[in-house]
Amino acid sequence: MAARGGSRASASKGRAPSAVIPQLAWNQIRTAPVVLVSGTEGFLADRSIRMLRDTLKAEDPSLEISDINAGDYAPGELLTLASPSLFGEPRLIRVDAVEKCNDSFLSDMLDYLTGTADGTVVVLRHGGGVRGKKLLDTIRAGTGGGIEVVCTELKKDADKYDFAQAEFRSAGKKITAGALRAVTSAFADDLAELAAACQQLISDTAAEVTEATVDKYYGGRVETNAFHVADAAIAGRYGEALVTMRHALASGADPVPMVAAFASKVRTMAKLSGARGGSGQLAQQFGLAPWQVDRAxxxxxxxxxxxxxxxxxxxxxxxxxxxxxxxxxxxALERMIRIVSARGRGA
Known part of the structure; x- marks a missing residue:
């Protein structure tokens, strides 16, 4: 597990300025009396909570798991679930929709923080908004001995690329840089789908994952075909770009994301045109991954x-x-491809 200082840096965008409890990334979740899982990225939050559940279950298979919805919470429910049982089994209480909590939950949870139950982990999922701010501020101030796991959306292509790379690295599976770019581009709009695609490639592929492997599994994806068309056109391979575009359309691709693929690549090129510096420096400056800088x-x-x-x-x-x-x-697409293939020359 990373040192606490690194954890704070990785989650700095989502934390409250006055927070004194540890601020952890989604994959650094650990046991604490109270675990606040905040942020708008639901997929990462769900995965993080599952990781904690699996850890606690591995430590003691007799773990009792209970679920509460903070929006329709009944008074006293939390205290009942956290009360010691006859055999003293450890407990995991998962509370969903804290951003929609009712007053009864707010009151009971604030009381609970002043005297948390031994052997009990309470996970609070807060998806954002101002509702429950008093509770969040109390937890972040250190009452209850909690931690916060910040799950912010991965909006930048570089962040999604890093996420996919980590999926393969943690599984010990090798993947080429081109294949990693292809699978990230193919599922850039949905993190859950990206994760599922990575896991399928990891489980189904015995050897190193290559671009040919990604094409075999996901060549029909609109975004993948779109980026293939853009790559060929930008490189000046007009005939290849035109044939690939027509094949993509025949396979059900939509022209709109195809234009978006071109725009994404050309915008990145425009950003870096005339820029000076190393790949790492430029990547940080423009919010890109180093491979995107090198490619541009x-x-x-x-x-x-x-x-x-x-x-x-x-x-x-x-x-x-x-x-x-x-x-x-x-x-319109054919004209665009012709002009891009000619590097901006022609009508």
């Missing part, structure tokens, strides 16, 4: 600032056309 630098070879500007204009026009502003979305 390679993609920029042969491009001019005027060409990038022209392509950004064409992308905006194409985006409007495929969203209903034009009569022929396929023609």
């Amino acid at each position: 630098k390679r993609d920029l070879q042969g491009w001019t600032e005027d060409g990038l500007g022209r392509c950004i204009e064409v992308l905006a026009e194409t985006d409007a056309n495929v969203k209903g502003g034009g009569r022929d979305p396929v023609f």
Whole structure:
């Protein structure tokens, strides 16, 4: 487990300034009398709570698990569940929807913090908002001997890439950088789907996971095909980009995310055009992963600032056309691919 200082840094975006209890990342959850799981990323919160459950269950299979919904809580429910049993089994009490808690729960939980029960872990899931702020502030001030696990959304591509990389690393499974980029791009919009895809590749693949492996499993994903089209066009391979685009459309791909894939890559290129510094420095400066910086630098070879500007204009026009502003979305895509493949030259 990481040192507490590192944990605080990794979760600094989500903590309260006055917090004195440990602030941990989702995968650093551990036992404490009270565990506050905060943040808007529900998938990571659910996984974190499952990890704690599994840890407690492994320590003592007789663990009693109870669930409470803070929104329809009945007075005295928490105290009843936390009361010592005849045989003294350890307890895990999971409280959901603390951000919707009623006054009875708020009152009982604040009382409970002044005298937590031995052998009992109370997990509070708070998804965000101001409801229950007094309770959160009390926990963060140290009353009850709790910890906070902060589960913020992974919005940046670099964060999702790191998440996927950690999935394979923790399983001891090798994956090429290209395959990791492909699977991350394919499921960038849904963290739960990304995690499921990683686990499928981990369980079904005996050897190293390669781009061919990802294509075999998820080649039909709209986003994967879209990025293949963009990669070919940006590299100047017009014929390949056009054929891949038509295959993607025939497989059910939608033009809108295809344009978004182009826009994502061209915007990254524009950010780095003329930028100076190492990959790590630029990655931190622009909120990217180092591999994205390296890839954009390679993609920029042969491009001019005027060409990038022209392509950004064409992308905006194409985006409007495929969203209903034009009569022929396929023609708009083909024109976009032609101009991008020519690095911004042509009409």
